[in-house]
Amino acid sequence: MKRFLPVEELARDERFVRTSIVAGFNDPRNGRASERAISSARLEPGRAAAPDRARSLMHGIFVGEIQALEGAGRTTYDFDDADAPFALKLDMARQCWDEARHVEISVKLGEHMGTEIGEYTESTFLYEAACVPDPAMRLSGVNRALEGLAIDVFNTMKEFGGASGDPVLHFCEDWMLADEVTHVKMGSDWLRRLTEADPERRARALEFQRTVDKLFSLGGFRGETEENPVQIARRFRELAGFDTEEIDEIAALAAEALADARAREAVAG
Amino acid sequence: MRLTIVPEEFTLVLYDADRIRSVVEEVAAAVGFPDAVEVSLEVDEELAQPLTGSYVDVRDGVLHLWYSGGNVEDTLRARHLDPVRARREFAMGLLRGMDRLAPGFGDAPADDELTDAQRALWDVSAEGRAERAGIAMRPDRARYVYRLACGFTDEADAEYDRLRGGAPISWADLAATAQRLAPDATSPRTGRRDDLRRRR
Numbered sequence: 001m002k003r004f005l006p007v008e009e010l011a012r013d014e015r016f017v018r019t020s021i022v023a024g025f026n027d028p029r030n031g032r033a034s035e036r037a038i039s040s041a042r043l044e045p046g047r048a049a050a051p052d053r054a055r056s057l058m059h060g061i062f063v064g065e066i067q068a069l070e071g072a073g074r075t076t077y078d079f080d081d082a083d084a085p086f087a088l089k090l091d092m093a094r095q096c097w098d099e100a101r102h103v104e105i106s107v108k109l110g111e112h113m114g115t116e117i118g119e120y121t122e123s124t125f126l127y128e129a130a131c132v133p134d135p136a137m138r139l140s141g142v143n144r145a146l147e148g149l150a151i152d153v154f155n156t157m158k159e160f161g162g163a164s165g166d167p168v169l170h171f172c173e174d175w176m177l178a179d180e181v182t183h184v185k186m187g188s189d190w191l192r193r194l195t196e197a198d199p200e201r202r203a204r205a206l207e208f209q210r211t212v213d214k215l216f217s218l219g220g221f222r223g224e225t226e227e228n229p230v231q232i233a234r235r236f237r238e239l240a241g242f243d244t245e246e247i248d249e250i251a252a253l254a255a256e257a258l259a260d261a262r263a264r265e266a267v268a269g
Numbered sequence: 270m271r272l273t274i275v276p277e278e279f280t281l282v283l284y285d286a287d288r289i290r291s292v293v294e295e296v297a298a299a300v301g302f303p304d305a306v307e308v309s310l311e312v313d314e315e316l317a318q319p320l321t322g323s324y325v326d327v328r329d330g331v332l333h334l335w336y337s338g339g340n341v342e343d344t345l346r347a348r349h350l351d352p353v354r355a356r357r358e359f360a361m362g363l364l365r366g367m368d369r370l371a372p373g374f375g376d377a378p379a380d381d382e383l384t385d386a387q388r389a390l391w392d393v394s395a396e397g398r399a400e401r402a403g404i405a406m407r408p409d410r411a412r413y414v415y416r417l418a419c420g421f422t423d424e425a426d427a428e429y430d431r432l433r434g435g436a437p438i439s440w441a442d443l444a445a446t447a448q449r450l451a452p453d454a455t456s457p458r459t460g461r462r463d464d465l466r467r468r469r
Contacts, residue, residue: 017345027347028281029338032315037467046385048463049339051414052319056344114410120344166421 003078007124007131010070015118016063021125031265040226043156045164053229054160055115061153062106063122068150069099071130071142084135088194091186098179105172112168129212136194140205143187145212148250150180151240152222155233177236184240214253219261223254270297270304275311282314282338282348289341292352296360300402302367310334310359313466318342322465323358324380325365332366334359337465357406360399365391373439381464386447389418390432394443397433408433419450 002009012018024030038048043057072095075084107117130142154177161169195202217223222230232254237247272293274286293310296302309331316322318339326333340358343351368374368391380388393415400406412429419425428446432438 019347023347027317029315029317029348032281033317033320035468036316036463036465037469038463038465045417046462048465049320049322049337050462051410051417052321052339054417055410055413056319111409112413114407114413118345164417164421166416168421 001077004131004133005070005074007128010067010124010127012122017118017121019121019123021123025264031262034227034265041220041229042226042231043160043229045160050160054157055110055113056120057153057157057229058106058110058113059115059120060123061150061157062103062110062117064126064150065099065102065106067124067127067130068142068146069096069103070127071138072096072099074130075135075138075142079135084194088135088190091190095183095186098183102176102179105176109169109172125215129215132208134201134205136191136201136205137208139187139191139194140209141212143183144191145209145216147180147183147187148213148237148240148242149216149222151177151184151236152230152233154180155236156230181236181240184237184242188241210249210253213250214257217254217257219264220254220258223258224251225255225258227258228254270294270302271307273307273309275309276314279312279314282342282350284312284314284338284341284350288350288352289355292355293359293363296356296404297363299404300360300363300367300399302363303370306366306370307331308334308363308366310336310362312336312338312341314338316465317347318344320465322462323362324464324466325362325369326379327366327369332363332370334362334366335466336362353405356404357399360402360404361392361395364395364398368395368438373441375440377440377443381466384447384451385418385462386451387443389415390428390443390446390450391438393429394432394436394438397435400433401435419447425450 040047043053044050047053072092075092076089076096079089110117126146129146130138132138132141154173158170158173158177161167161171161173191202191205195205220227222228222232224232232247232251234247237250238244242250272290274289277286279286289310289312293308307330311334313336316337316339320337321339322337323340324333324335336358341350341355343349343354369377383391393411396406396408396411400408411433415429416425419428428450
């Protein structure tokens with residue numbers, strides 16, 4: 001079997017249509033919605049377009065889970081034991097099991113919300129972040145940054161389910177959220193162990209994490225204000241091993257990403 | 270049917286007003302929309318999916334339909350019109366417009382004054398009628414949208430089935446049903462979502 005599988009070779013059937021993040025940046029409609037008198041961009045049942053926003057996000061979670069499965073799966077195989085200890089690979093194998101279950105749950109939740117597989121496009125940048133050749137960077141970029149984002153997204157969806165009186169969404173998201181907390185914690189623990197004697201490598205890994213965190217704040221997608229659909233889940237991040245300083249840094253990166261997006265929109269007119 | 274499309278030319282999206290016109294005319298024939306009624310249809314091209322929303326109102330005998338551009342956008346090809354979604358959306362709008370022109374809806378408030386529950390109940394009825402007129406609808410999506418507004422309960426589901434199945438409706442009936450399903454004044458279901466048309 002091939003090591004370091006490029007994103008182009010991911011297995012997908014005809015239902016999946018890929019899109020590039022760049023295409024989204026070039027959409028001339030970007031920023032126009034912020035001119036509307038919408039009380040909040042937070043994903044809540046009483047907000048504008050809440051049903052379709054929730055359905056679209058659920059599909060994004062579904063394809064994200066597929067890529068998380070693929071990313072964790074690659075880490076079990078791409079490295080020799082010298083680069084990635086067997087116990088780390090066992091943890092990644094456990095994560096694969098969780099992610100596979102999350103894919104199944106997400107398919108069912110999609111059906112529950114009236115969304116078909118392939119109704120929305122798939123962006124593969126989650127998997128692309130999981131392709132870095134250093135296992136320490138995969139742990140920081142995938143387990144800490146991306147699984148950390150999953151904590152924020154799942155908590156937002158869980159609260160959406162709770163607020164709308166939807167027990168199916170609420171409980172499913174809660175169960176998946178518990179797994180994500182574990183995945184982040186595994187990433188934090190293994191990152192510490194792999195880089196114990198190499199502070200420079202740890203610094204590079206954490207810098208990569210910051211890059212991924214900013215990228216995945218996606219121009220205001222995640223943050224702590226009314227302008228952010230997905231809210232940073234501080235309490236669950238603490239349970240996953242993030243300290244307050246780290247969470248503050250993620251919040252600052254998110255605010256920076258939103259400001260960058262506003263600046264891009266201003267330039268585009 | 271006298272139909273005005275706003276805008277006549279789209280600049281932010283790759284929609285074509287003539288194509289939209291032909292979809293509306295096809296759907297109008299399918300649902301039996303009266304020829305004598307003047308229709309103004311606006312598609313707001315600044316808004317993208319999934320930021321969806323629509324409003325149907327009658328003013329001075331003219332049916333005004335407003336849609337977010339996201340309502341008719343191809344979810345797989347940004348900025349392109351999806352004629353299947355457009356057919357669905359326009360059918361619902363025309364059917365609700367026909368309701369507003371009927372005597373039983375004389376007291377109905379404007380769309381931006383409807384609660385989410387009132388609007389969802391009305392939509393369910395229109396969806397069922399559109400489906401029976403031969404328009405391909407999305408019942409699973411419709412049920413979810415409805416449940417968000419009217420509750421994830423057996424009682425709400427029974428009402429959904431009744432209305433979608435073709436039970437005759439009037440504004441008084443819809444308002445009473447909404448009151449029964451969402452009686453709590455503090456419930457989010459008695460609220461209404463932001464009007465996407467309004468600018469800051």
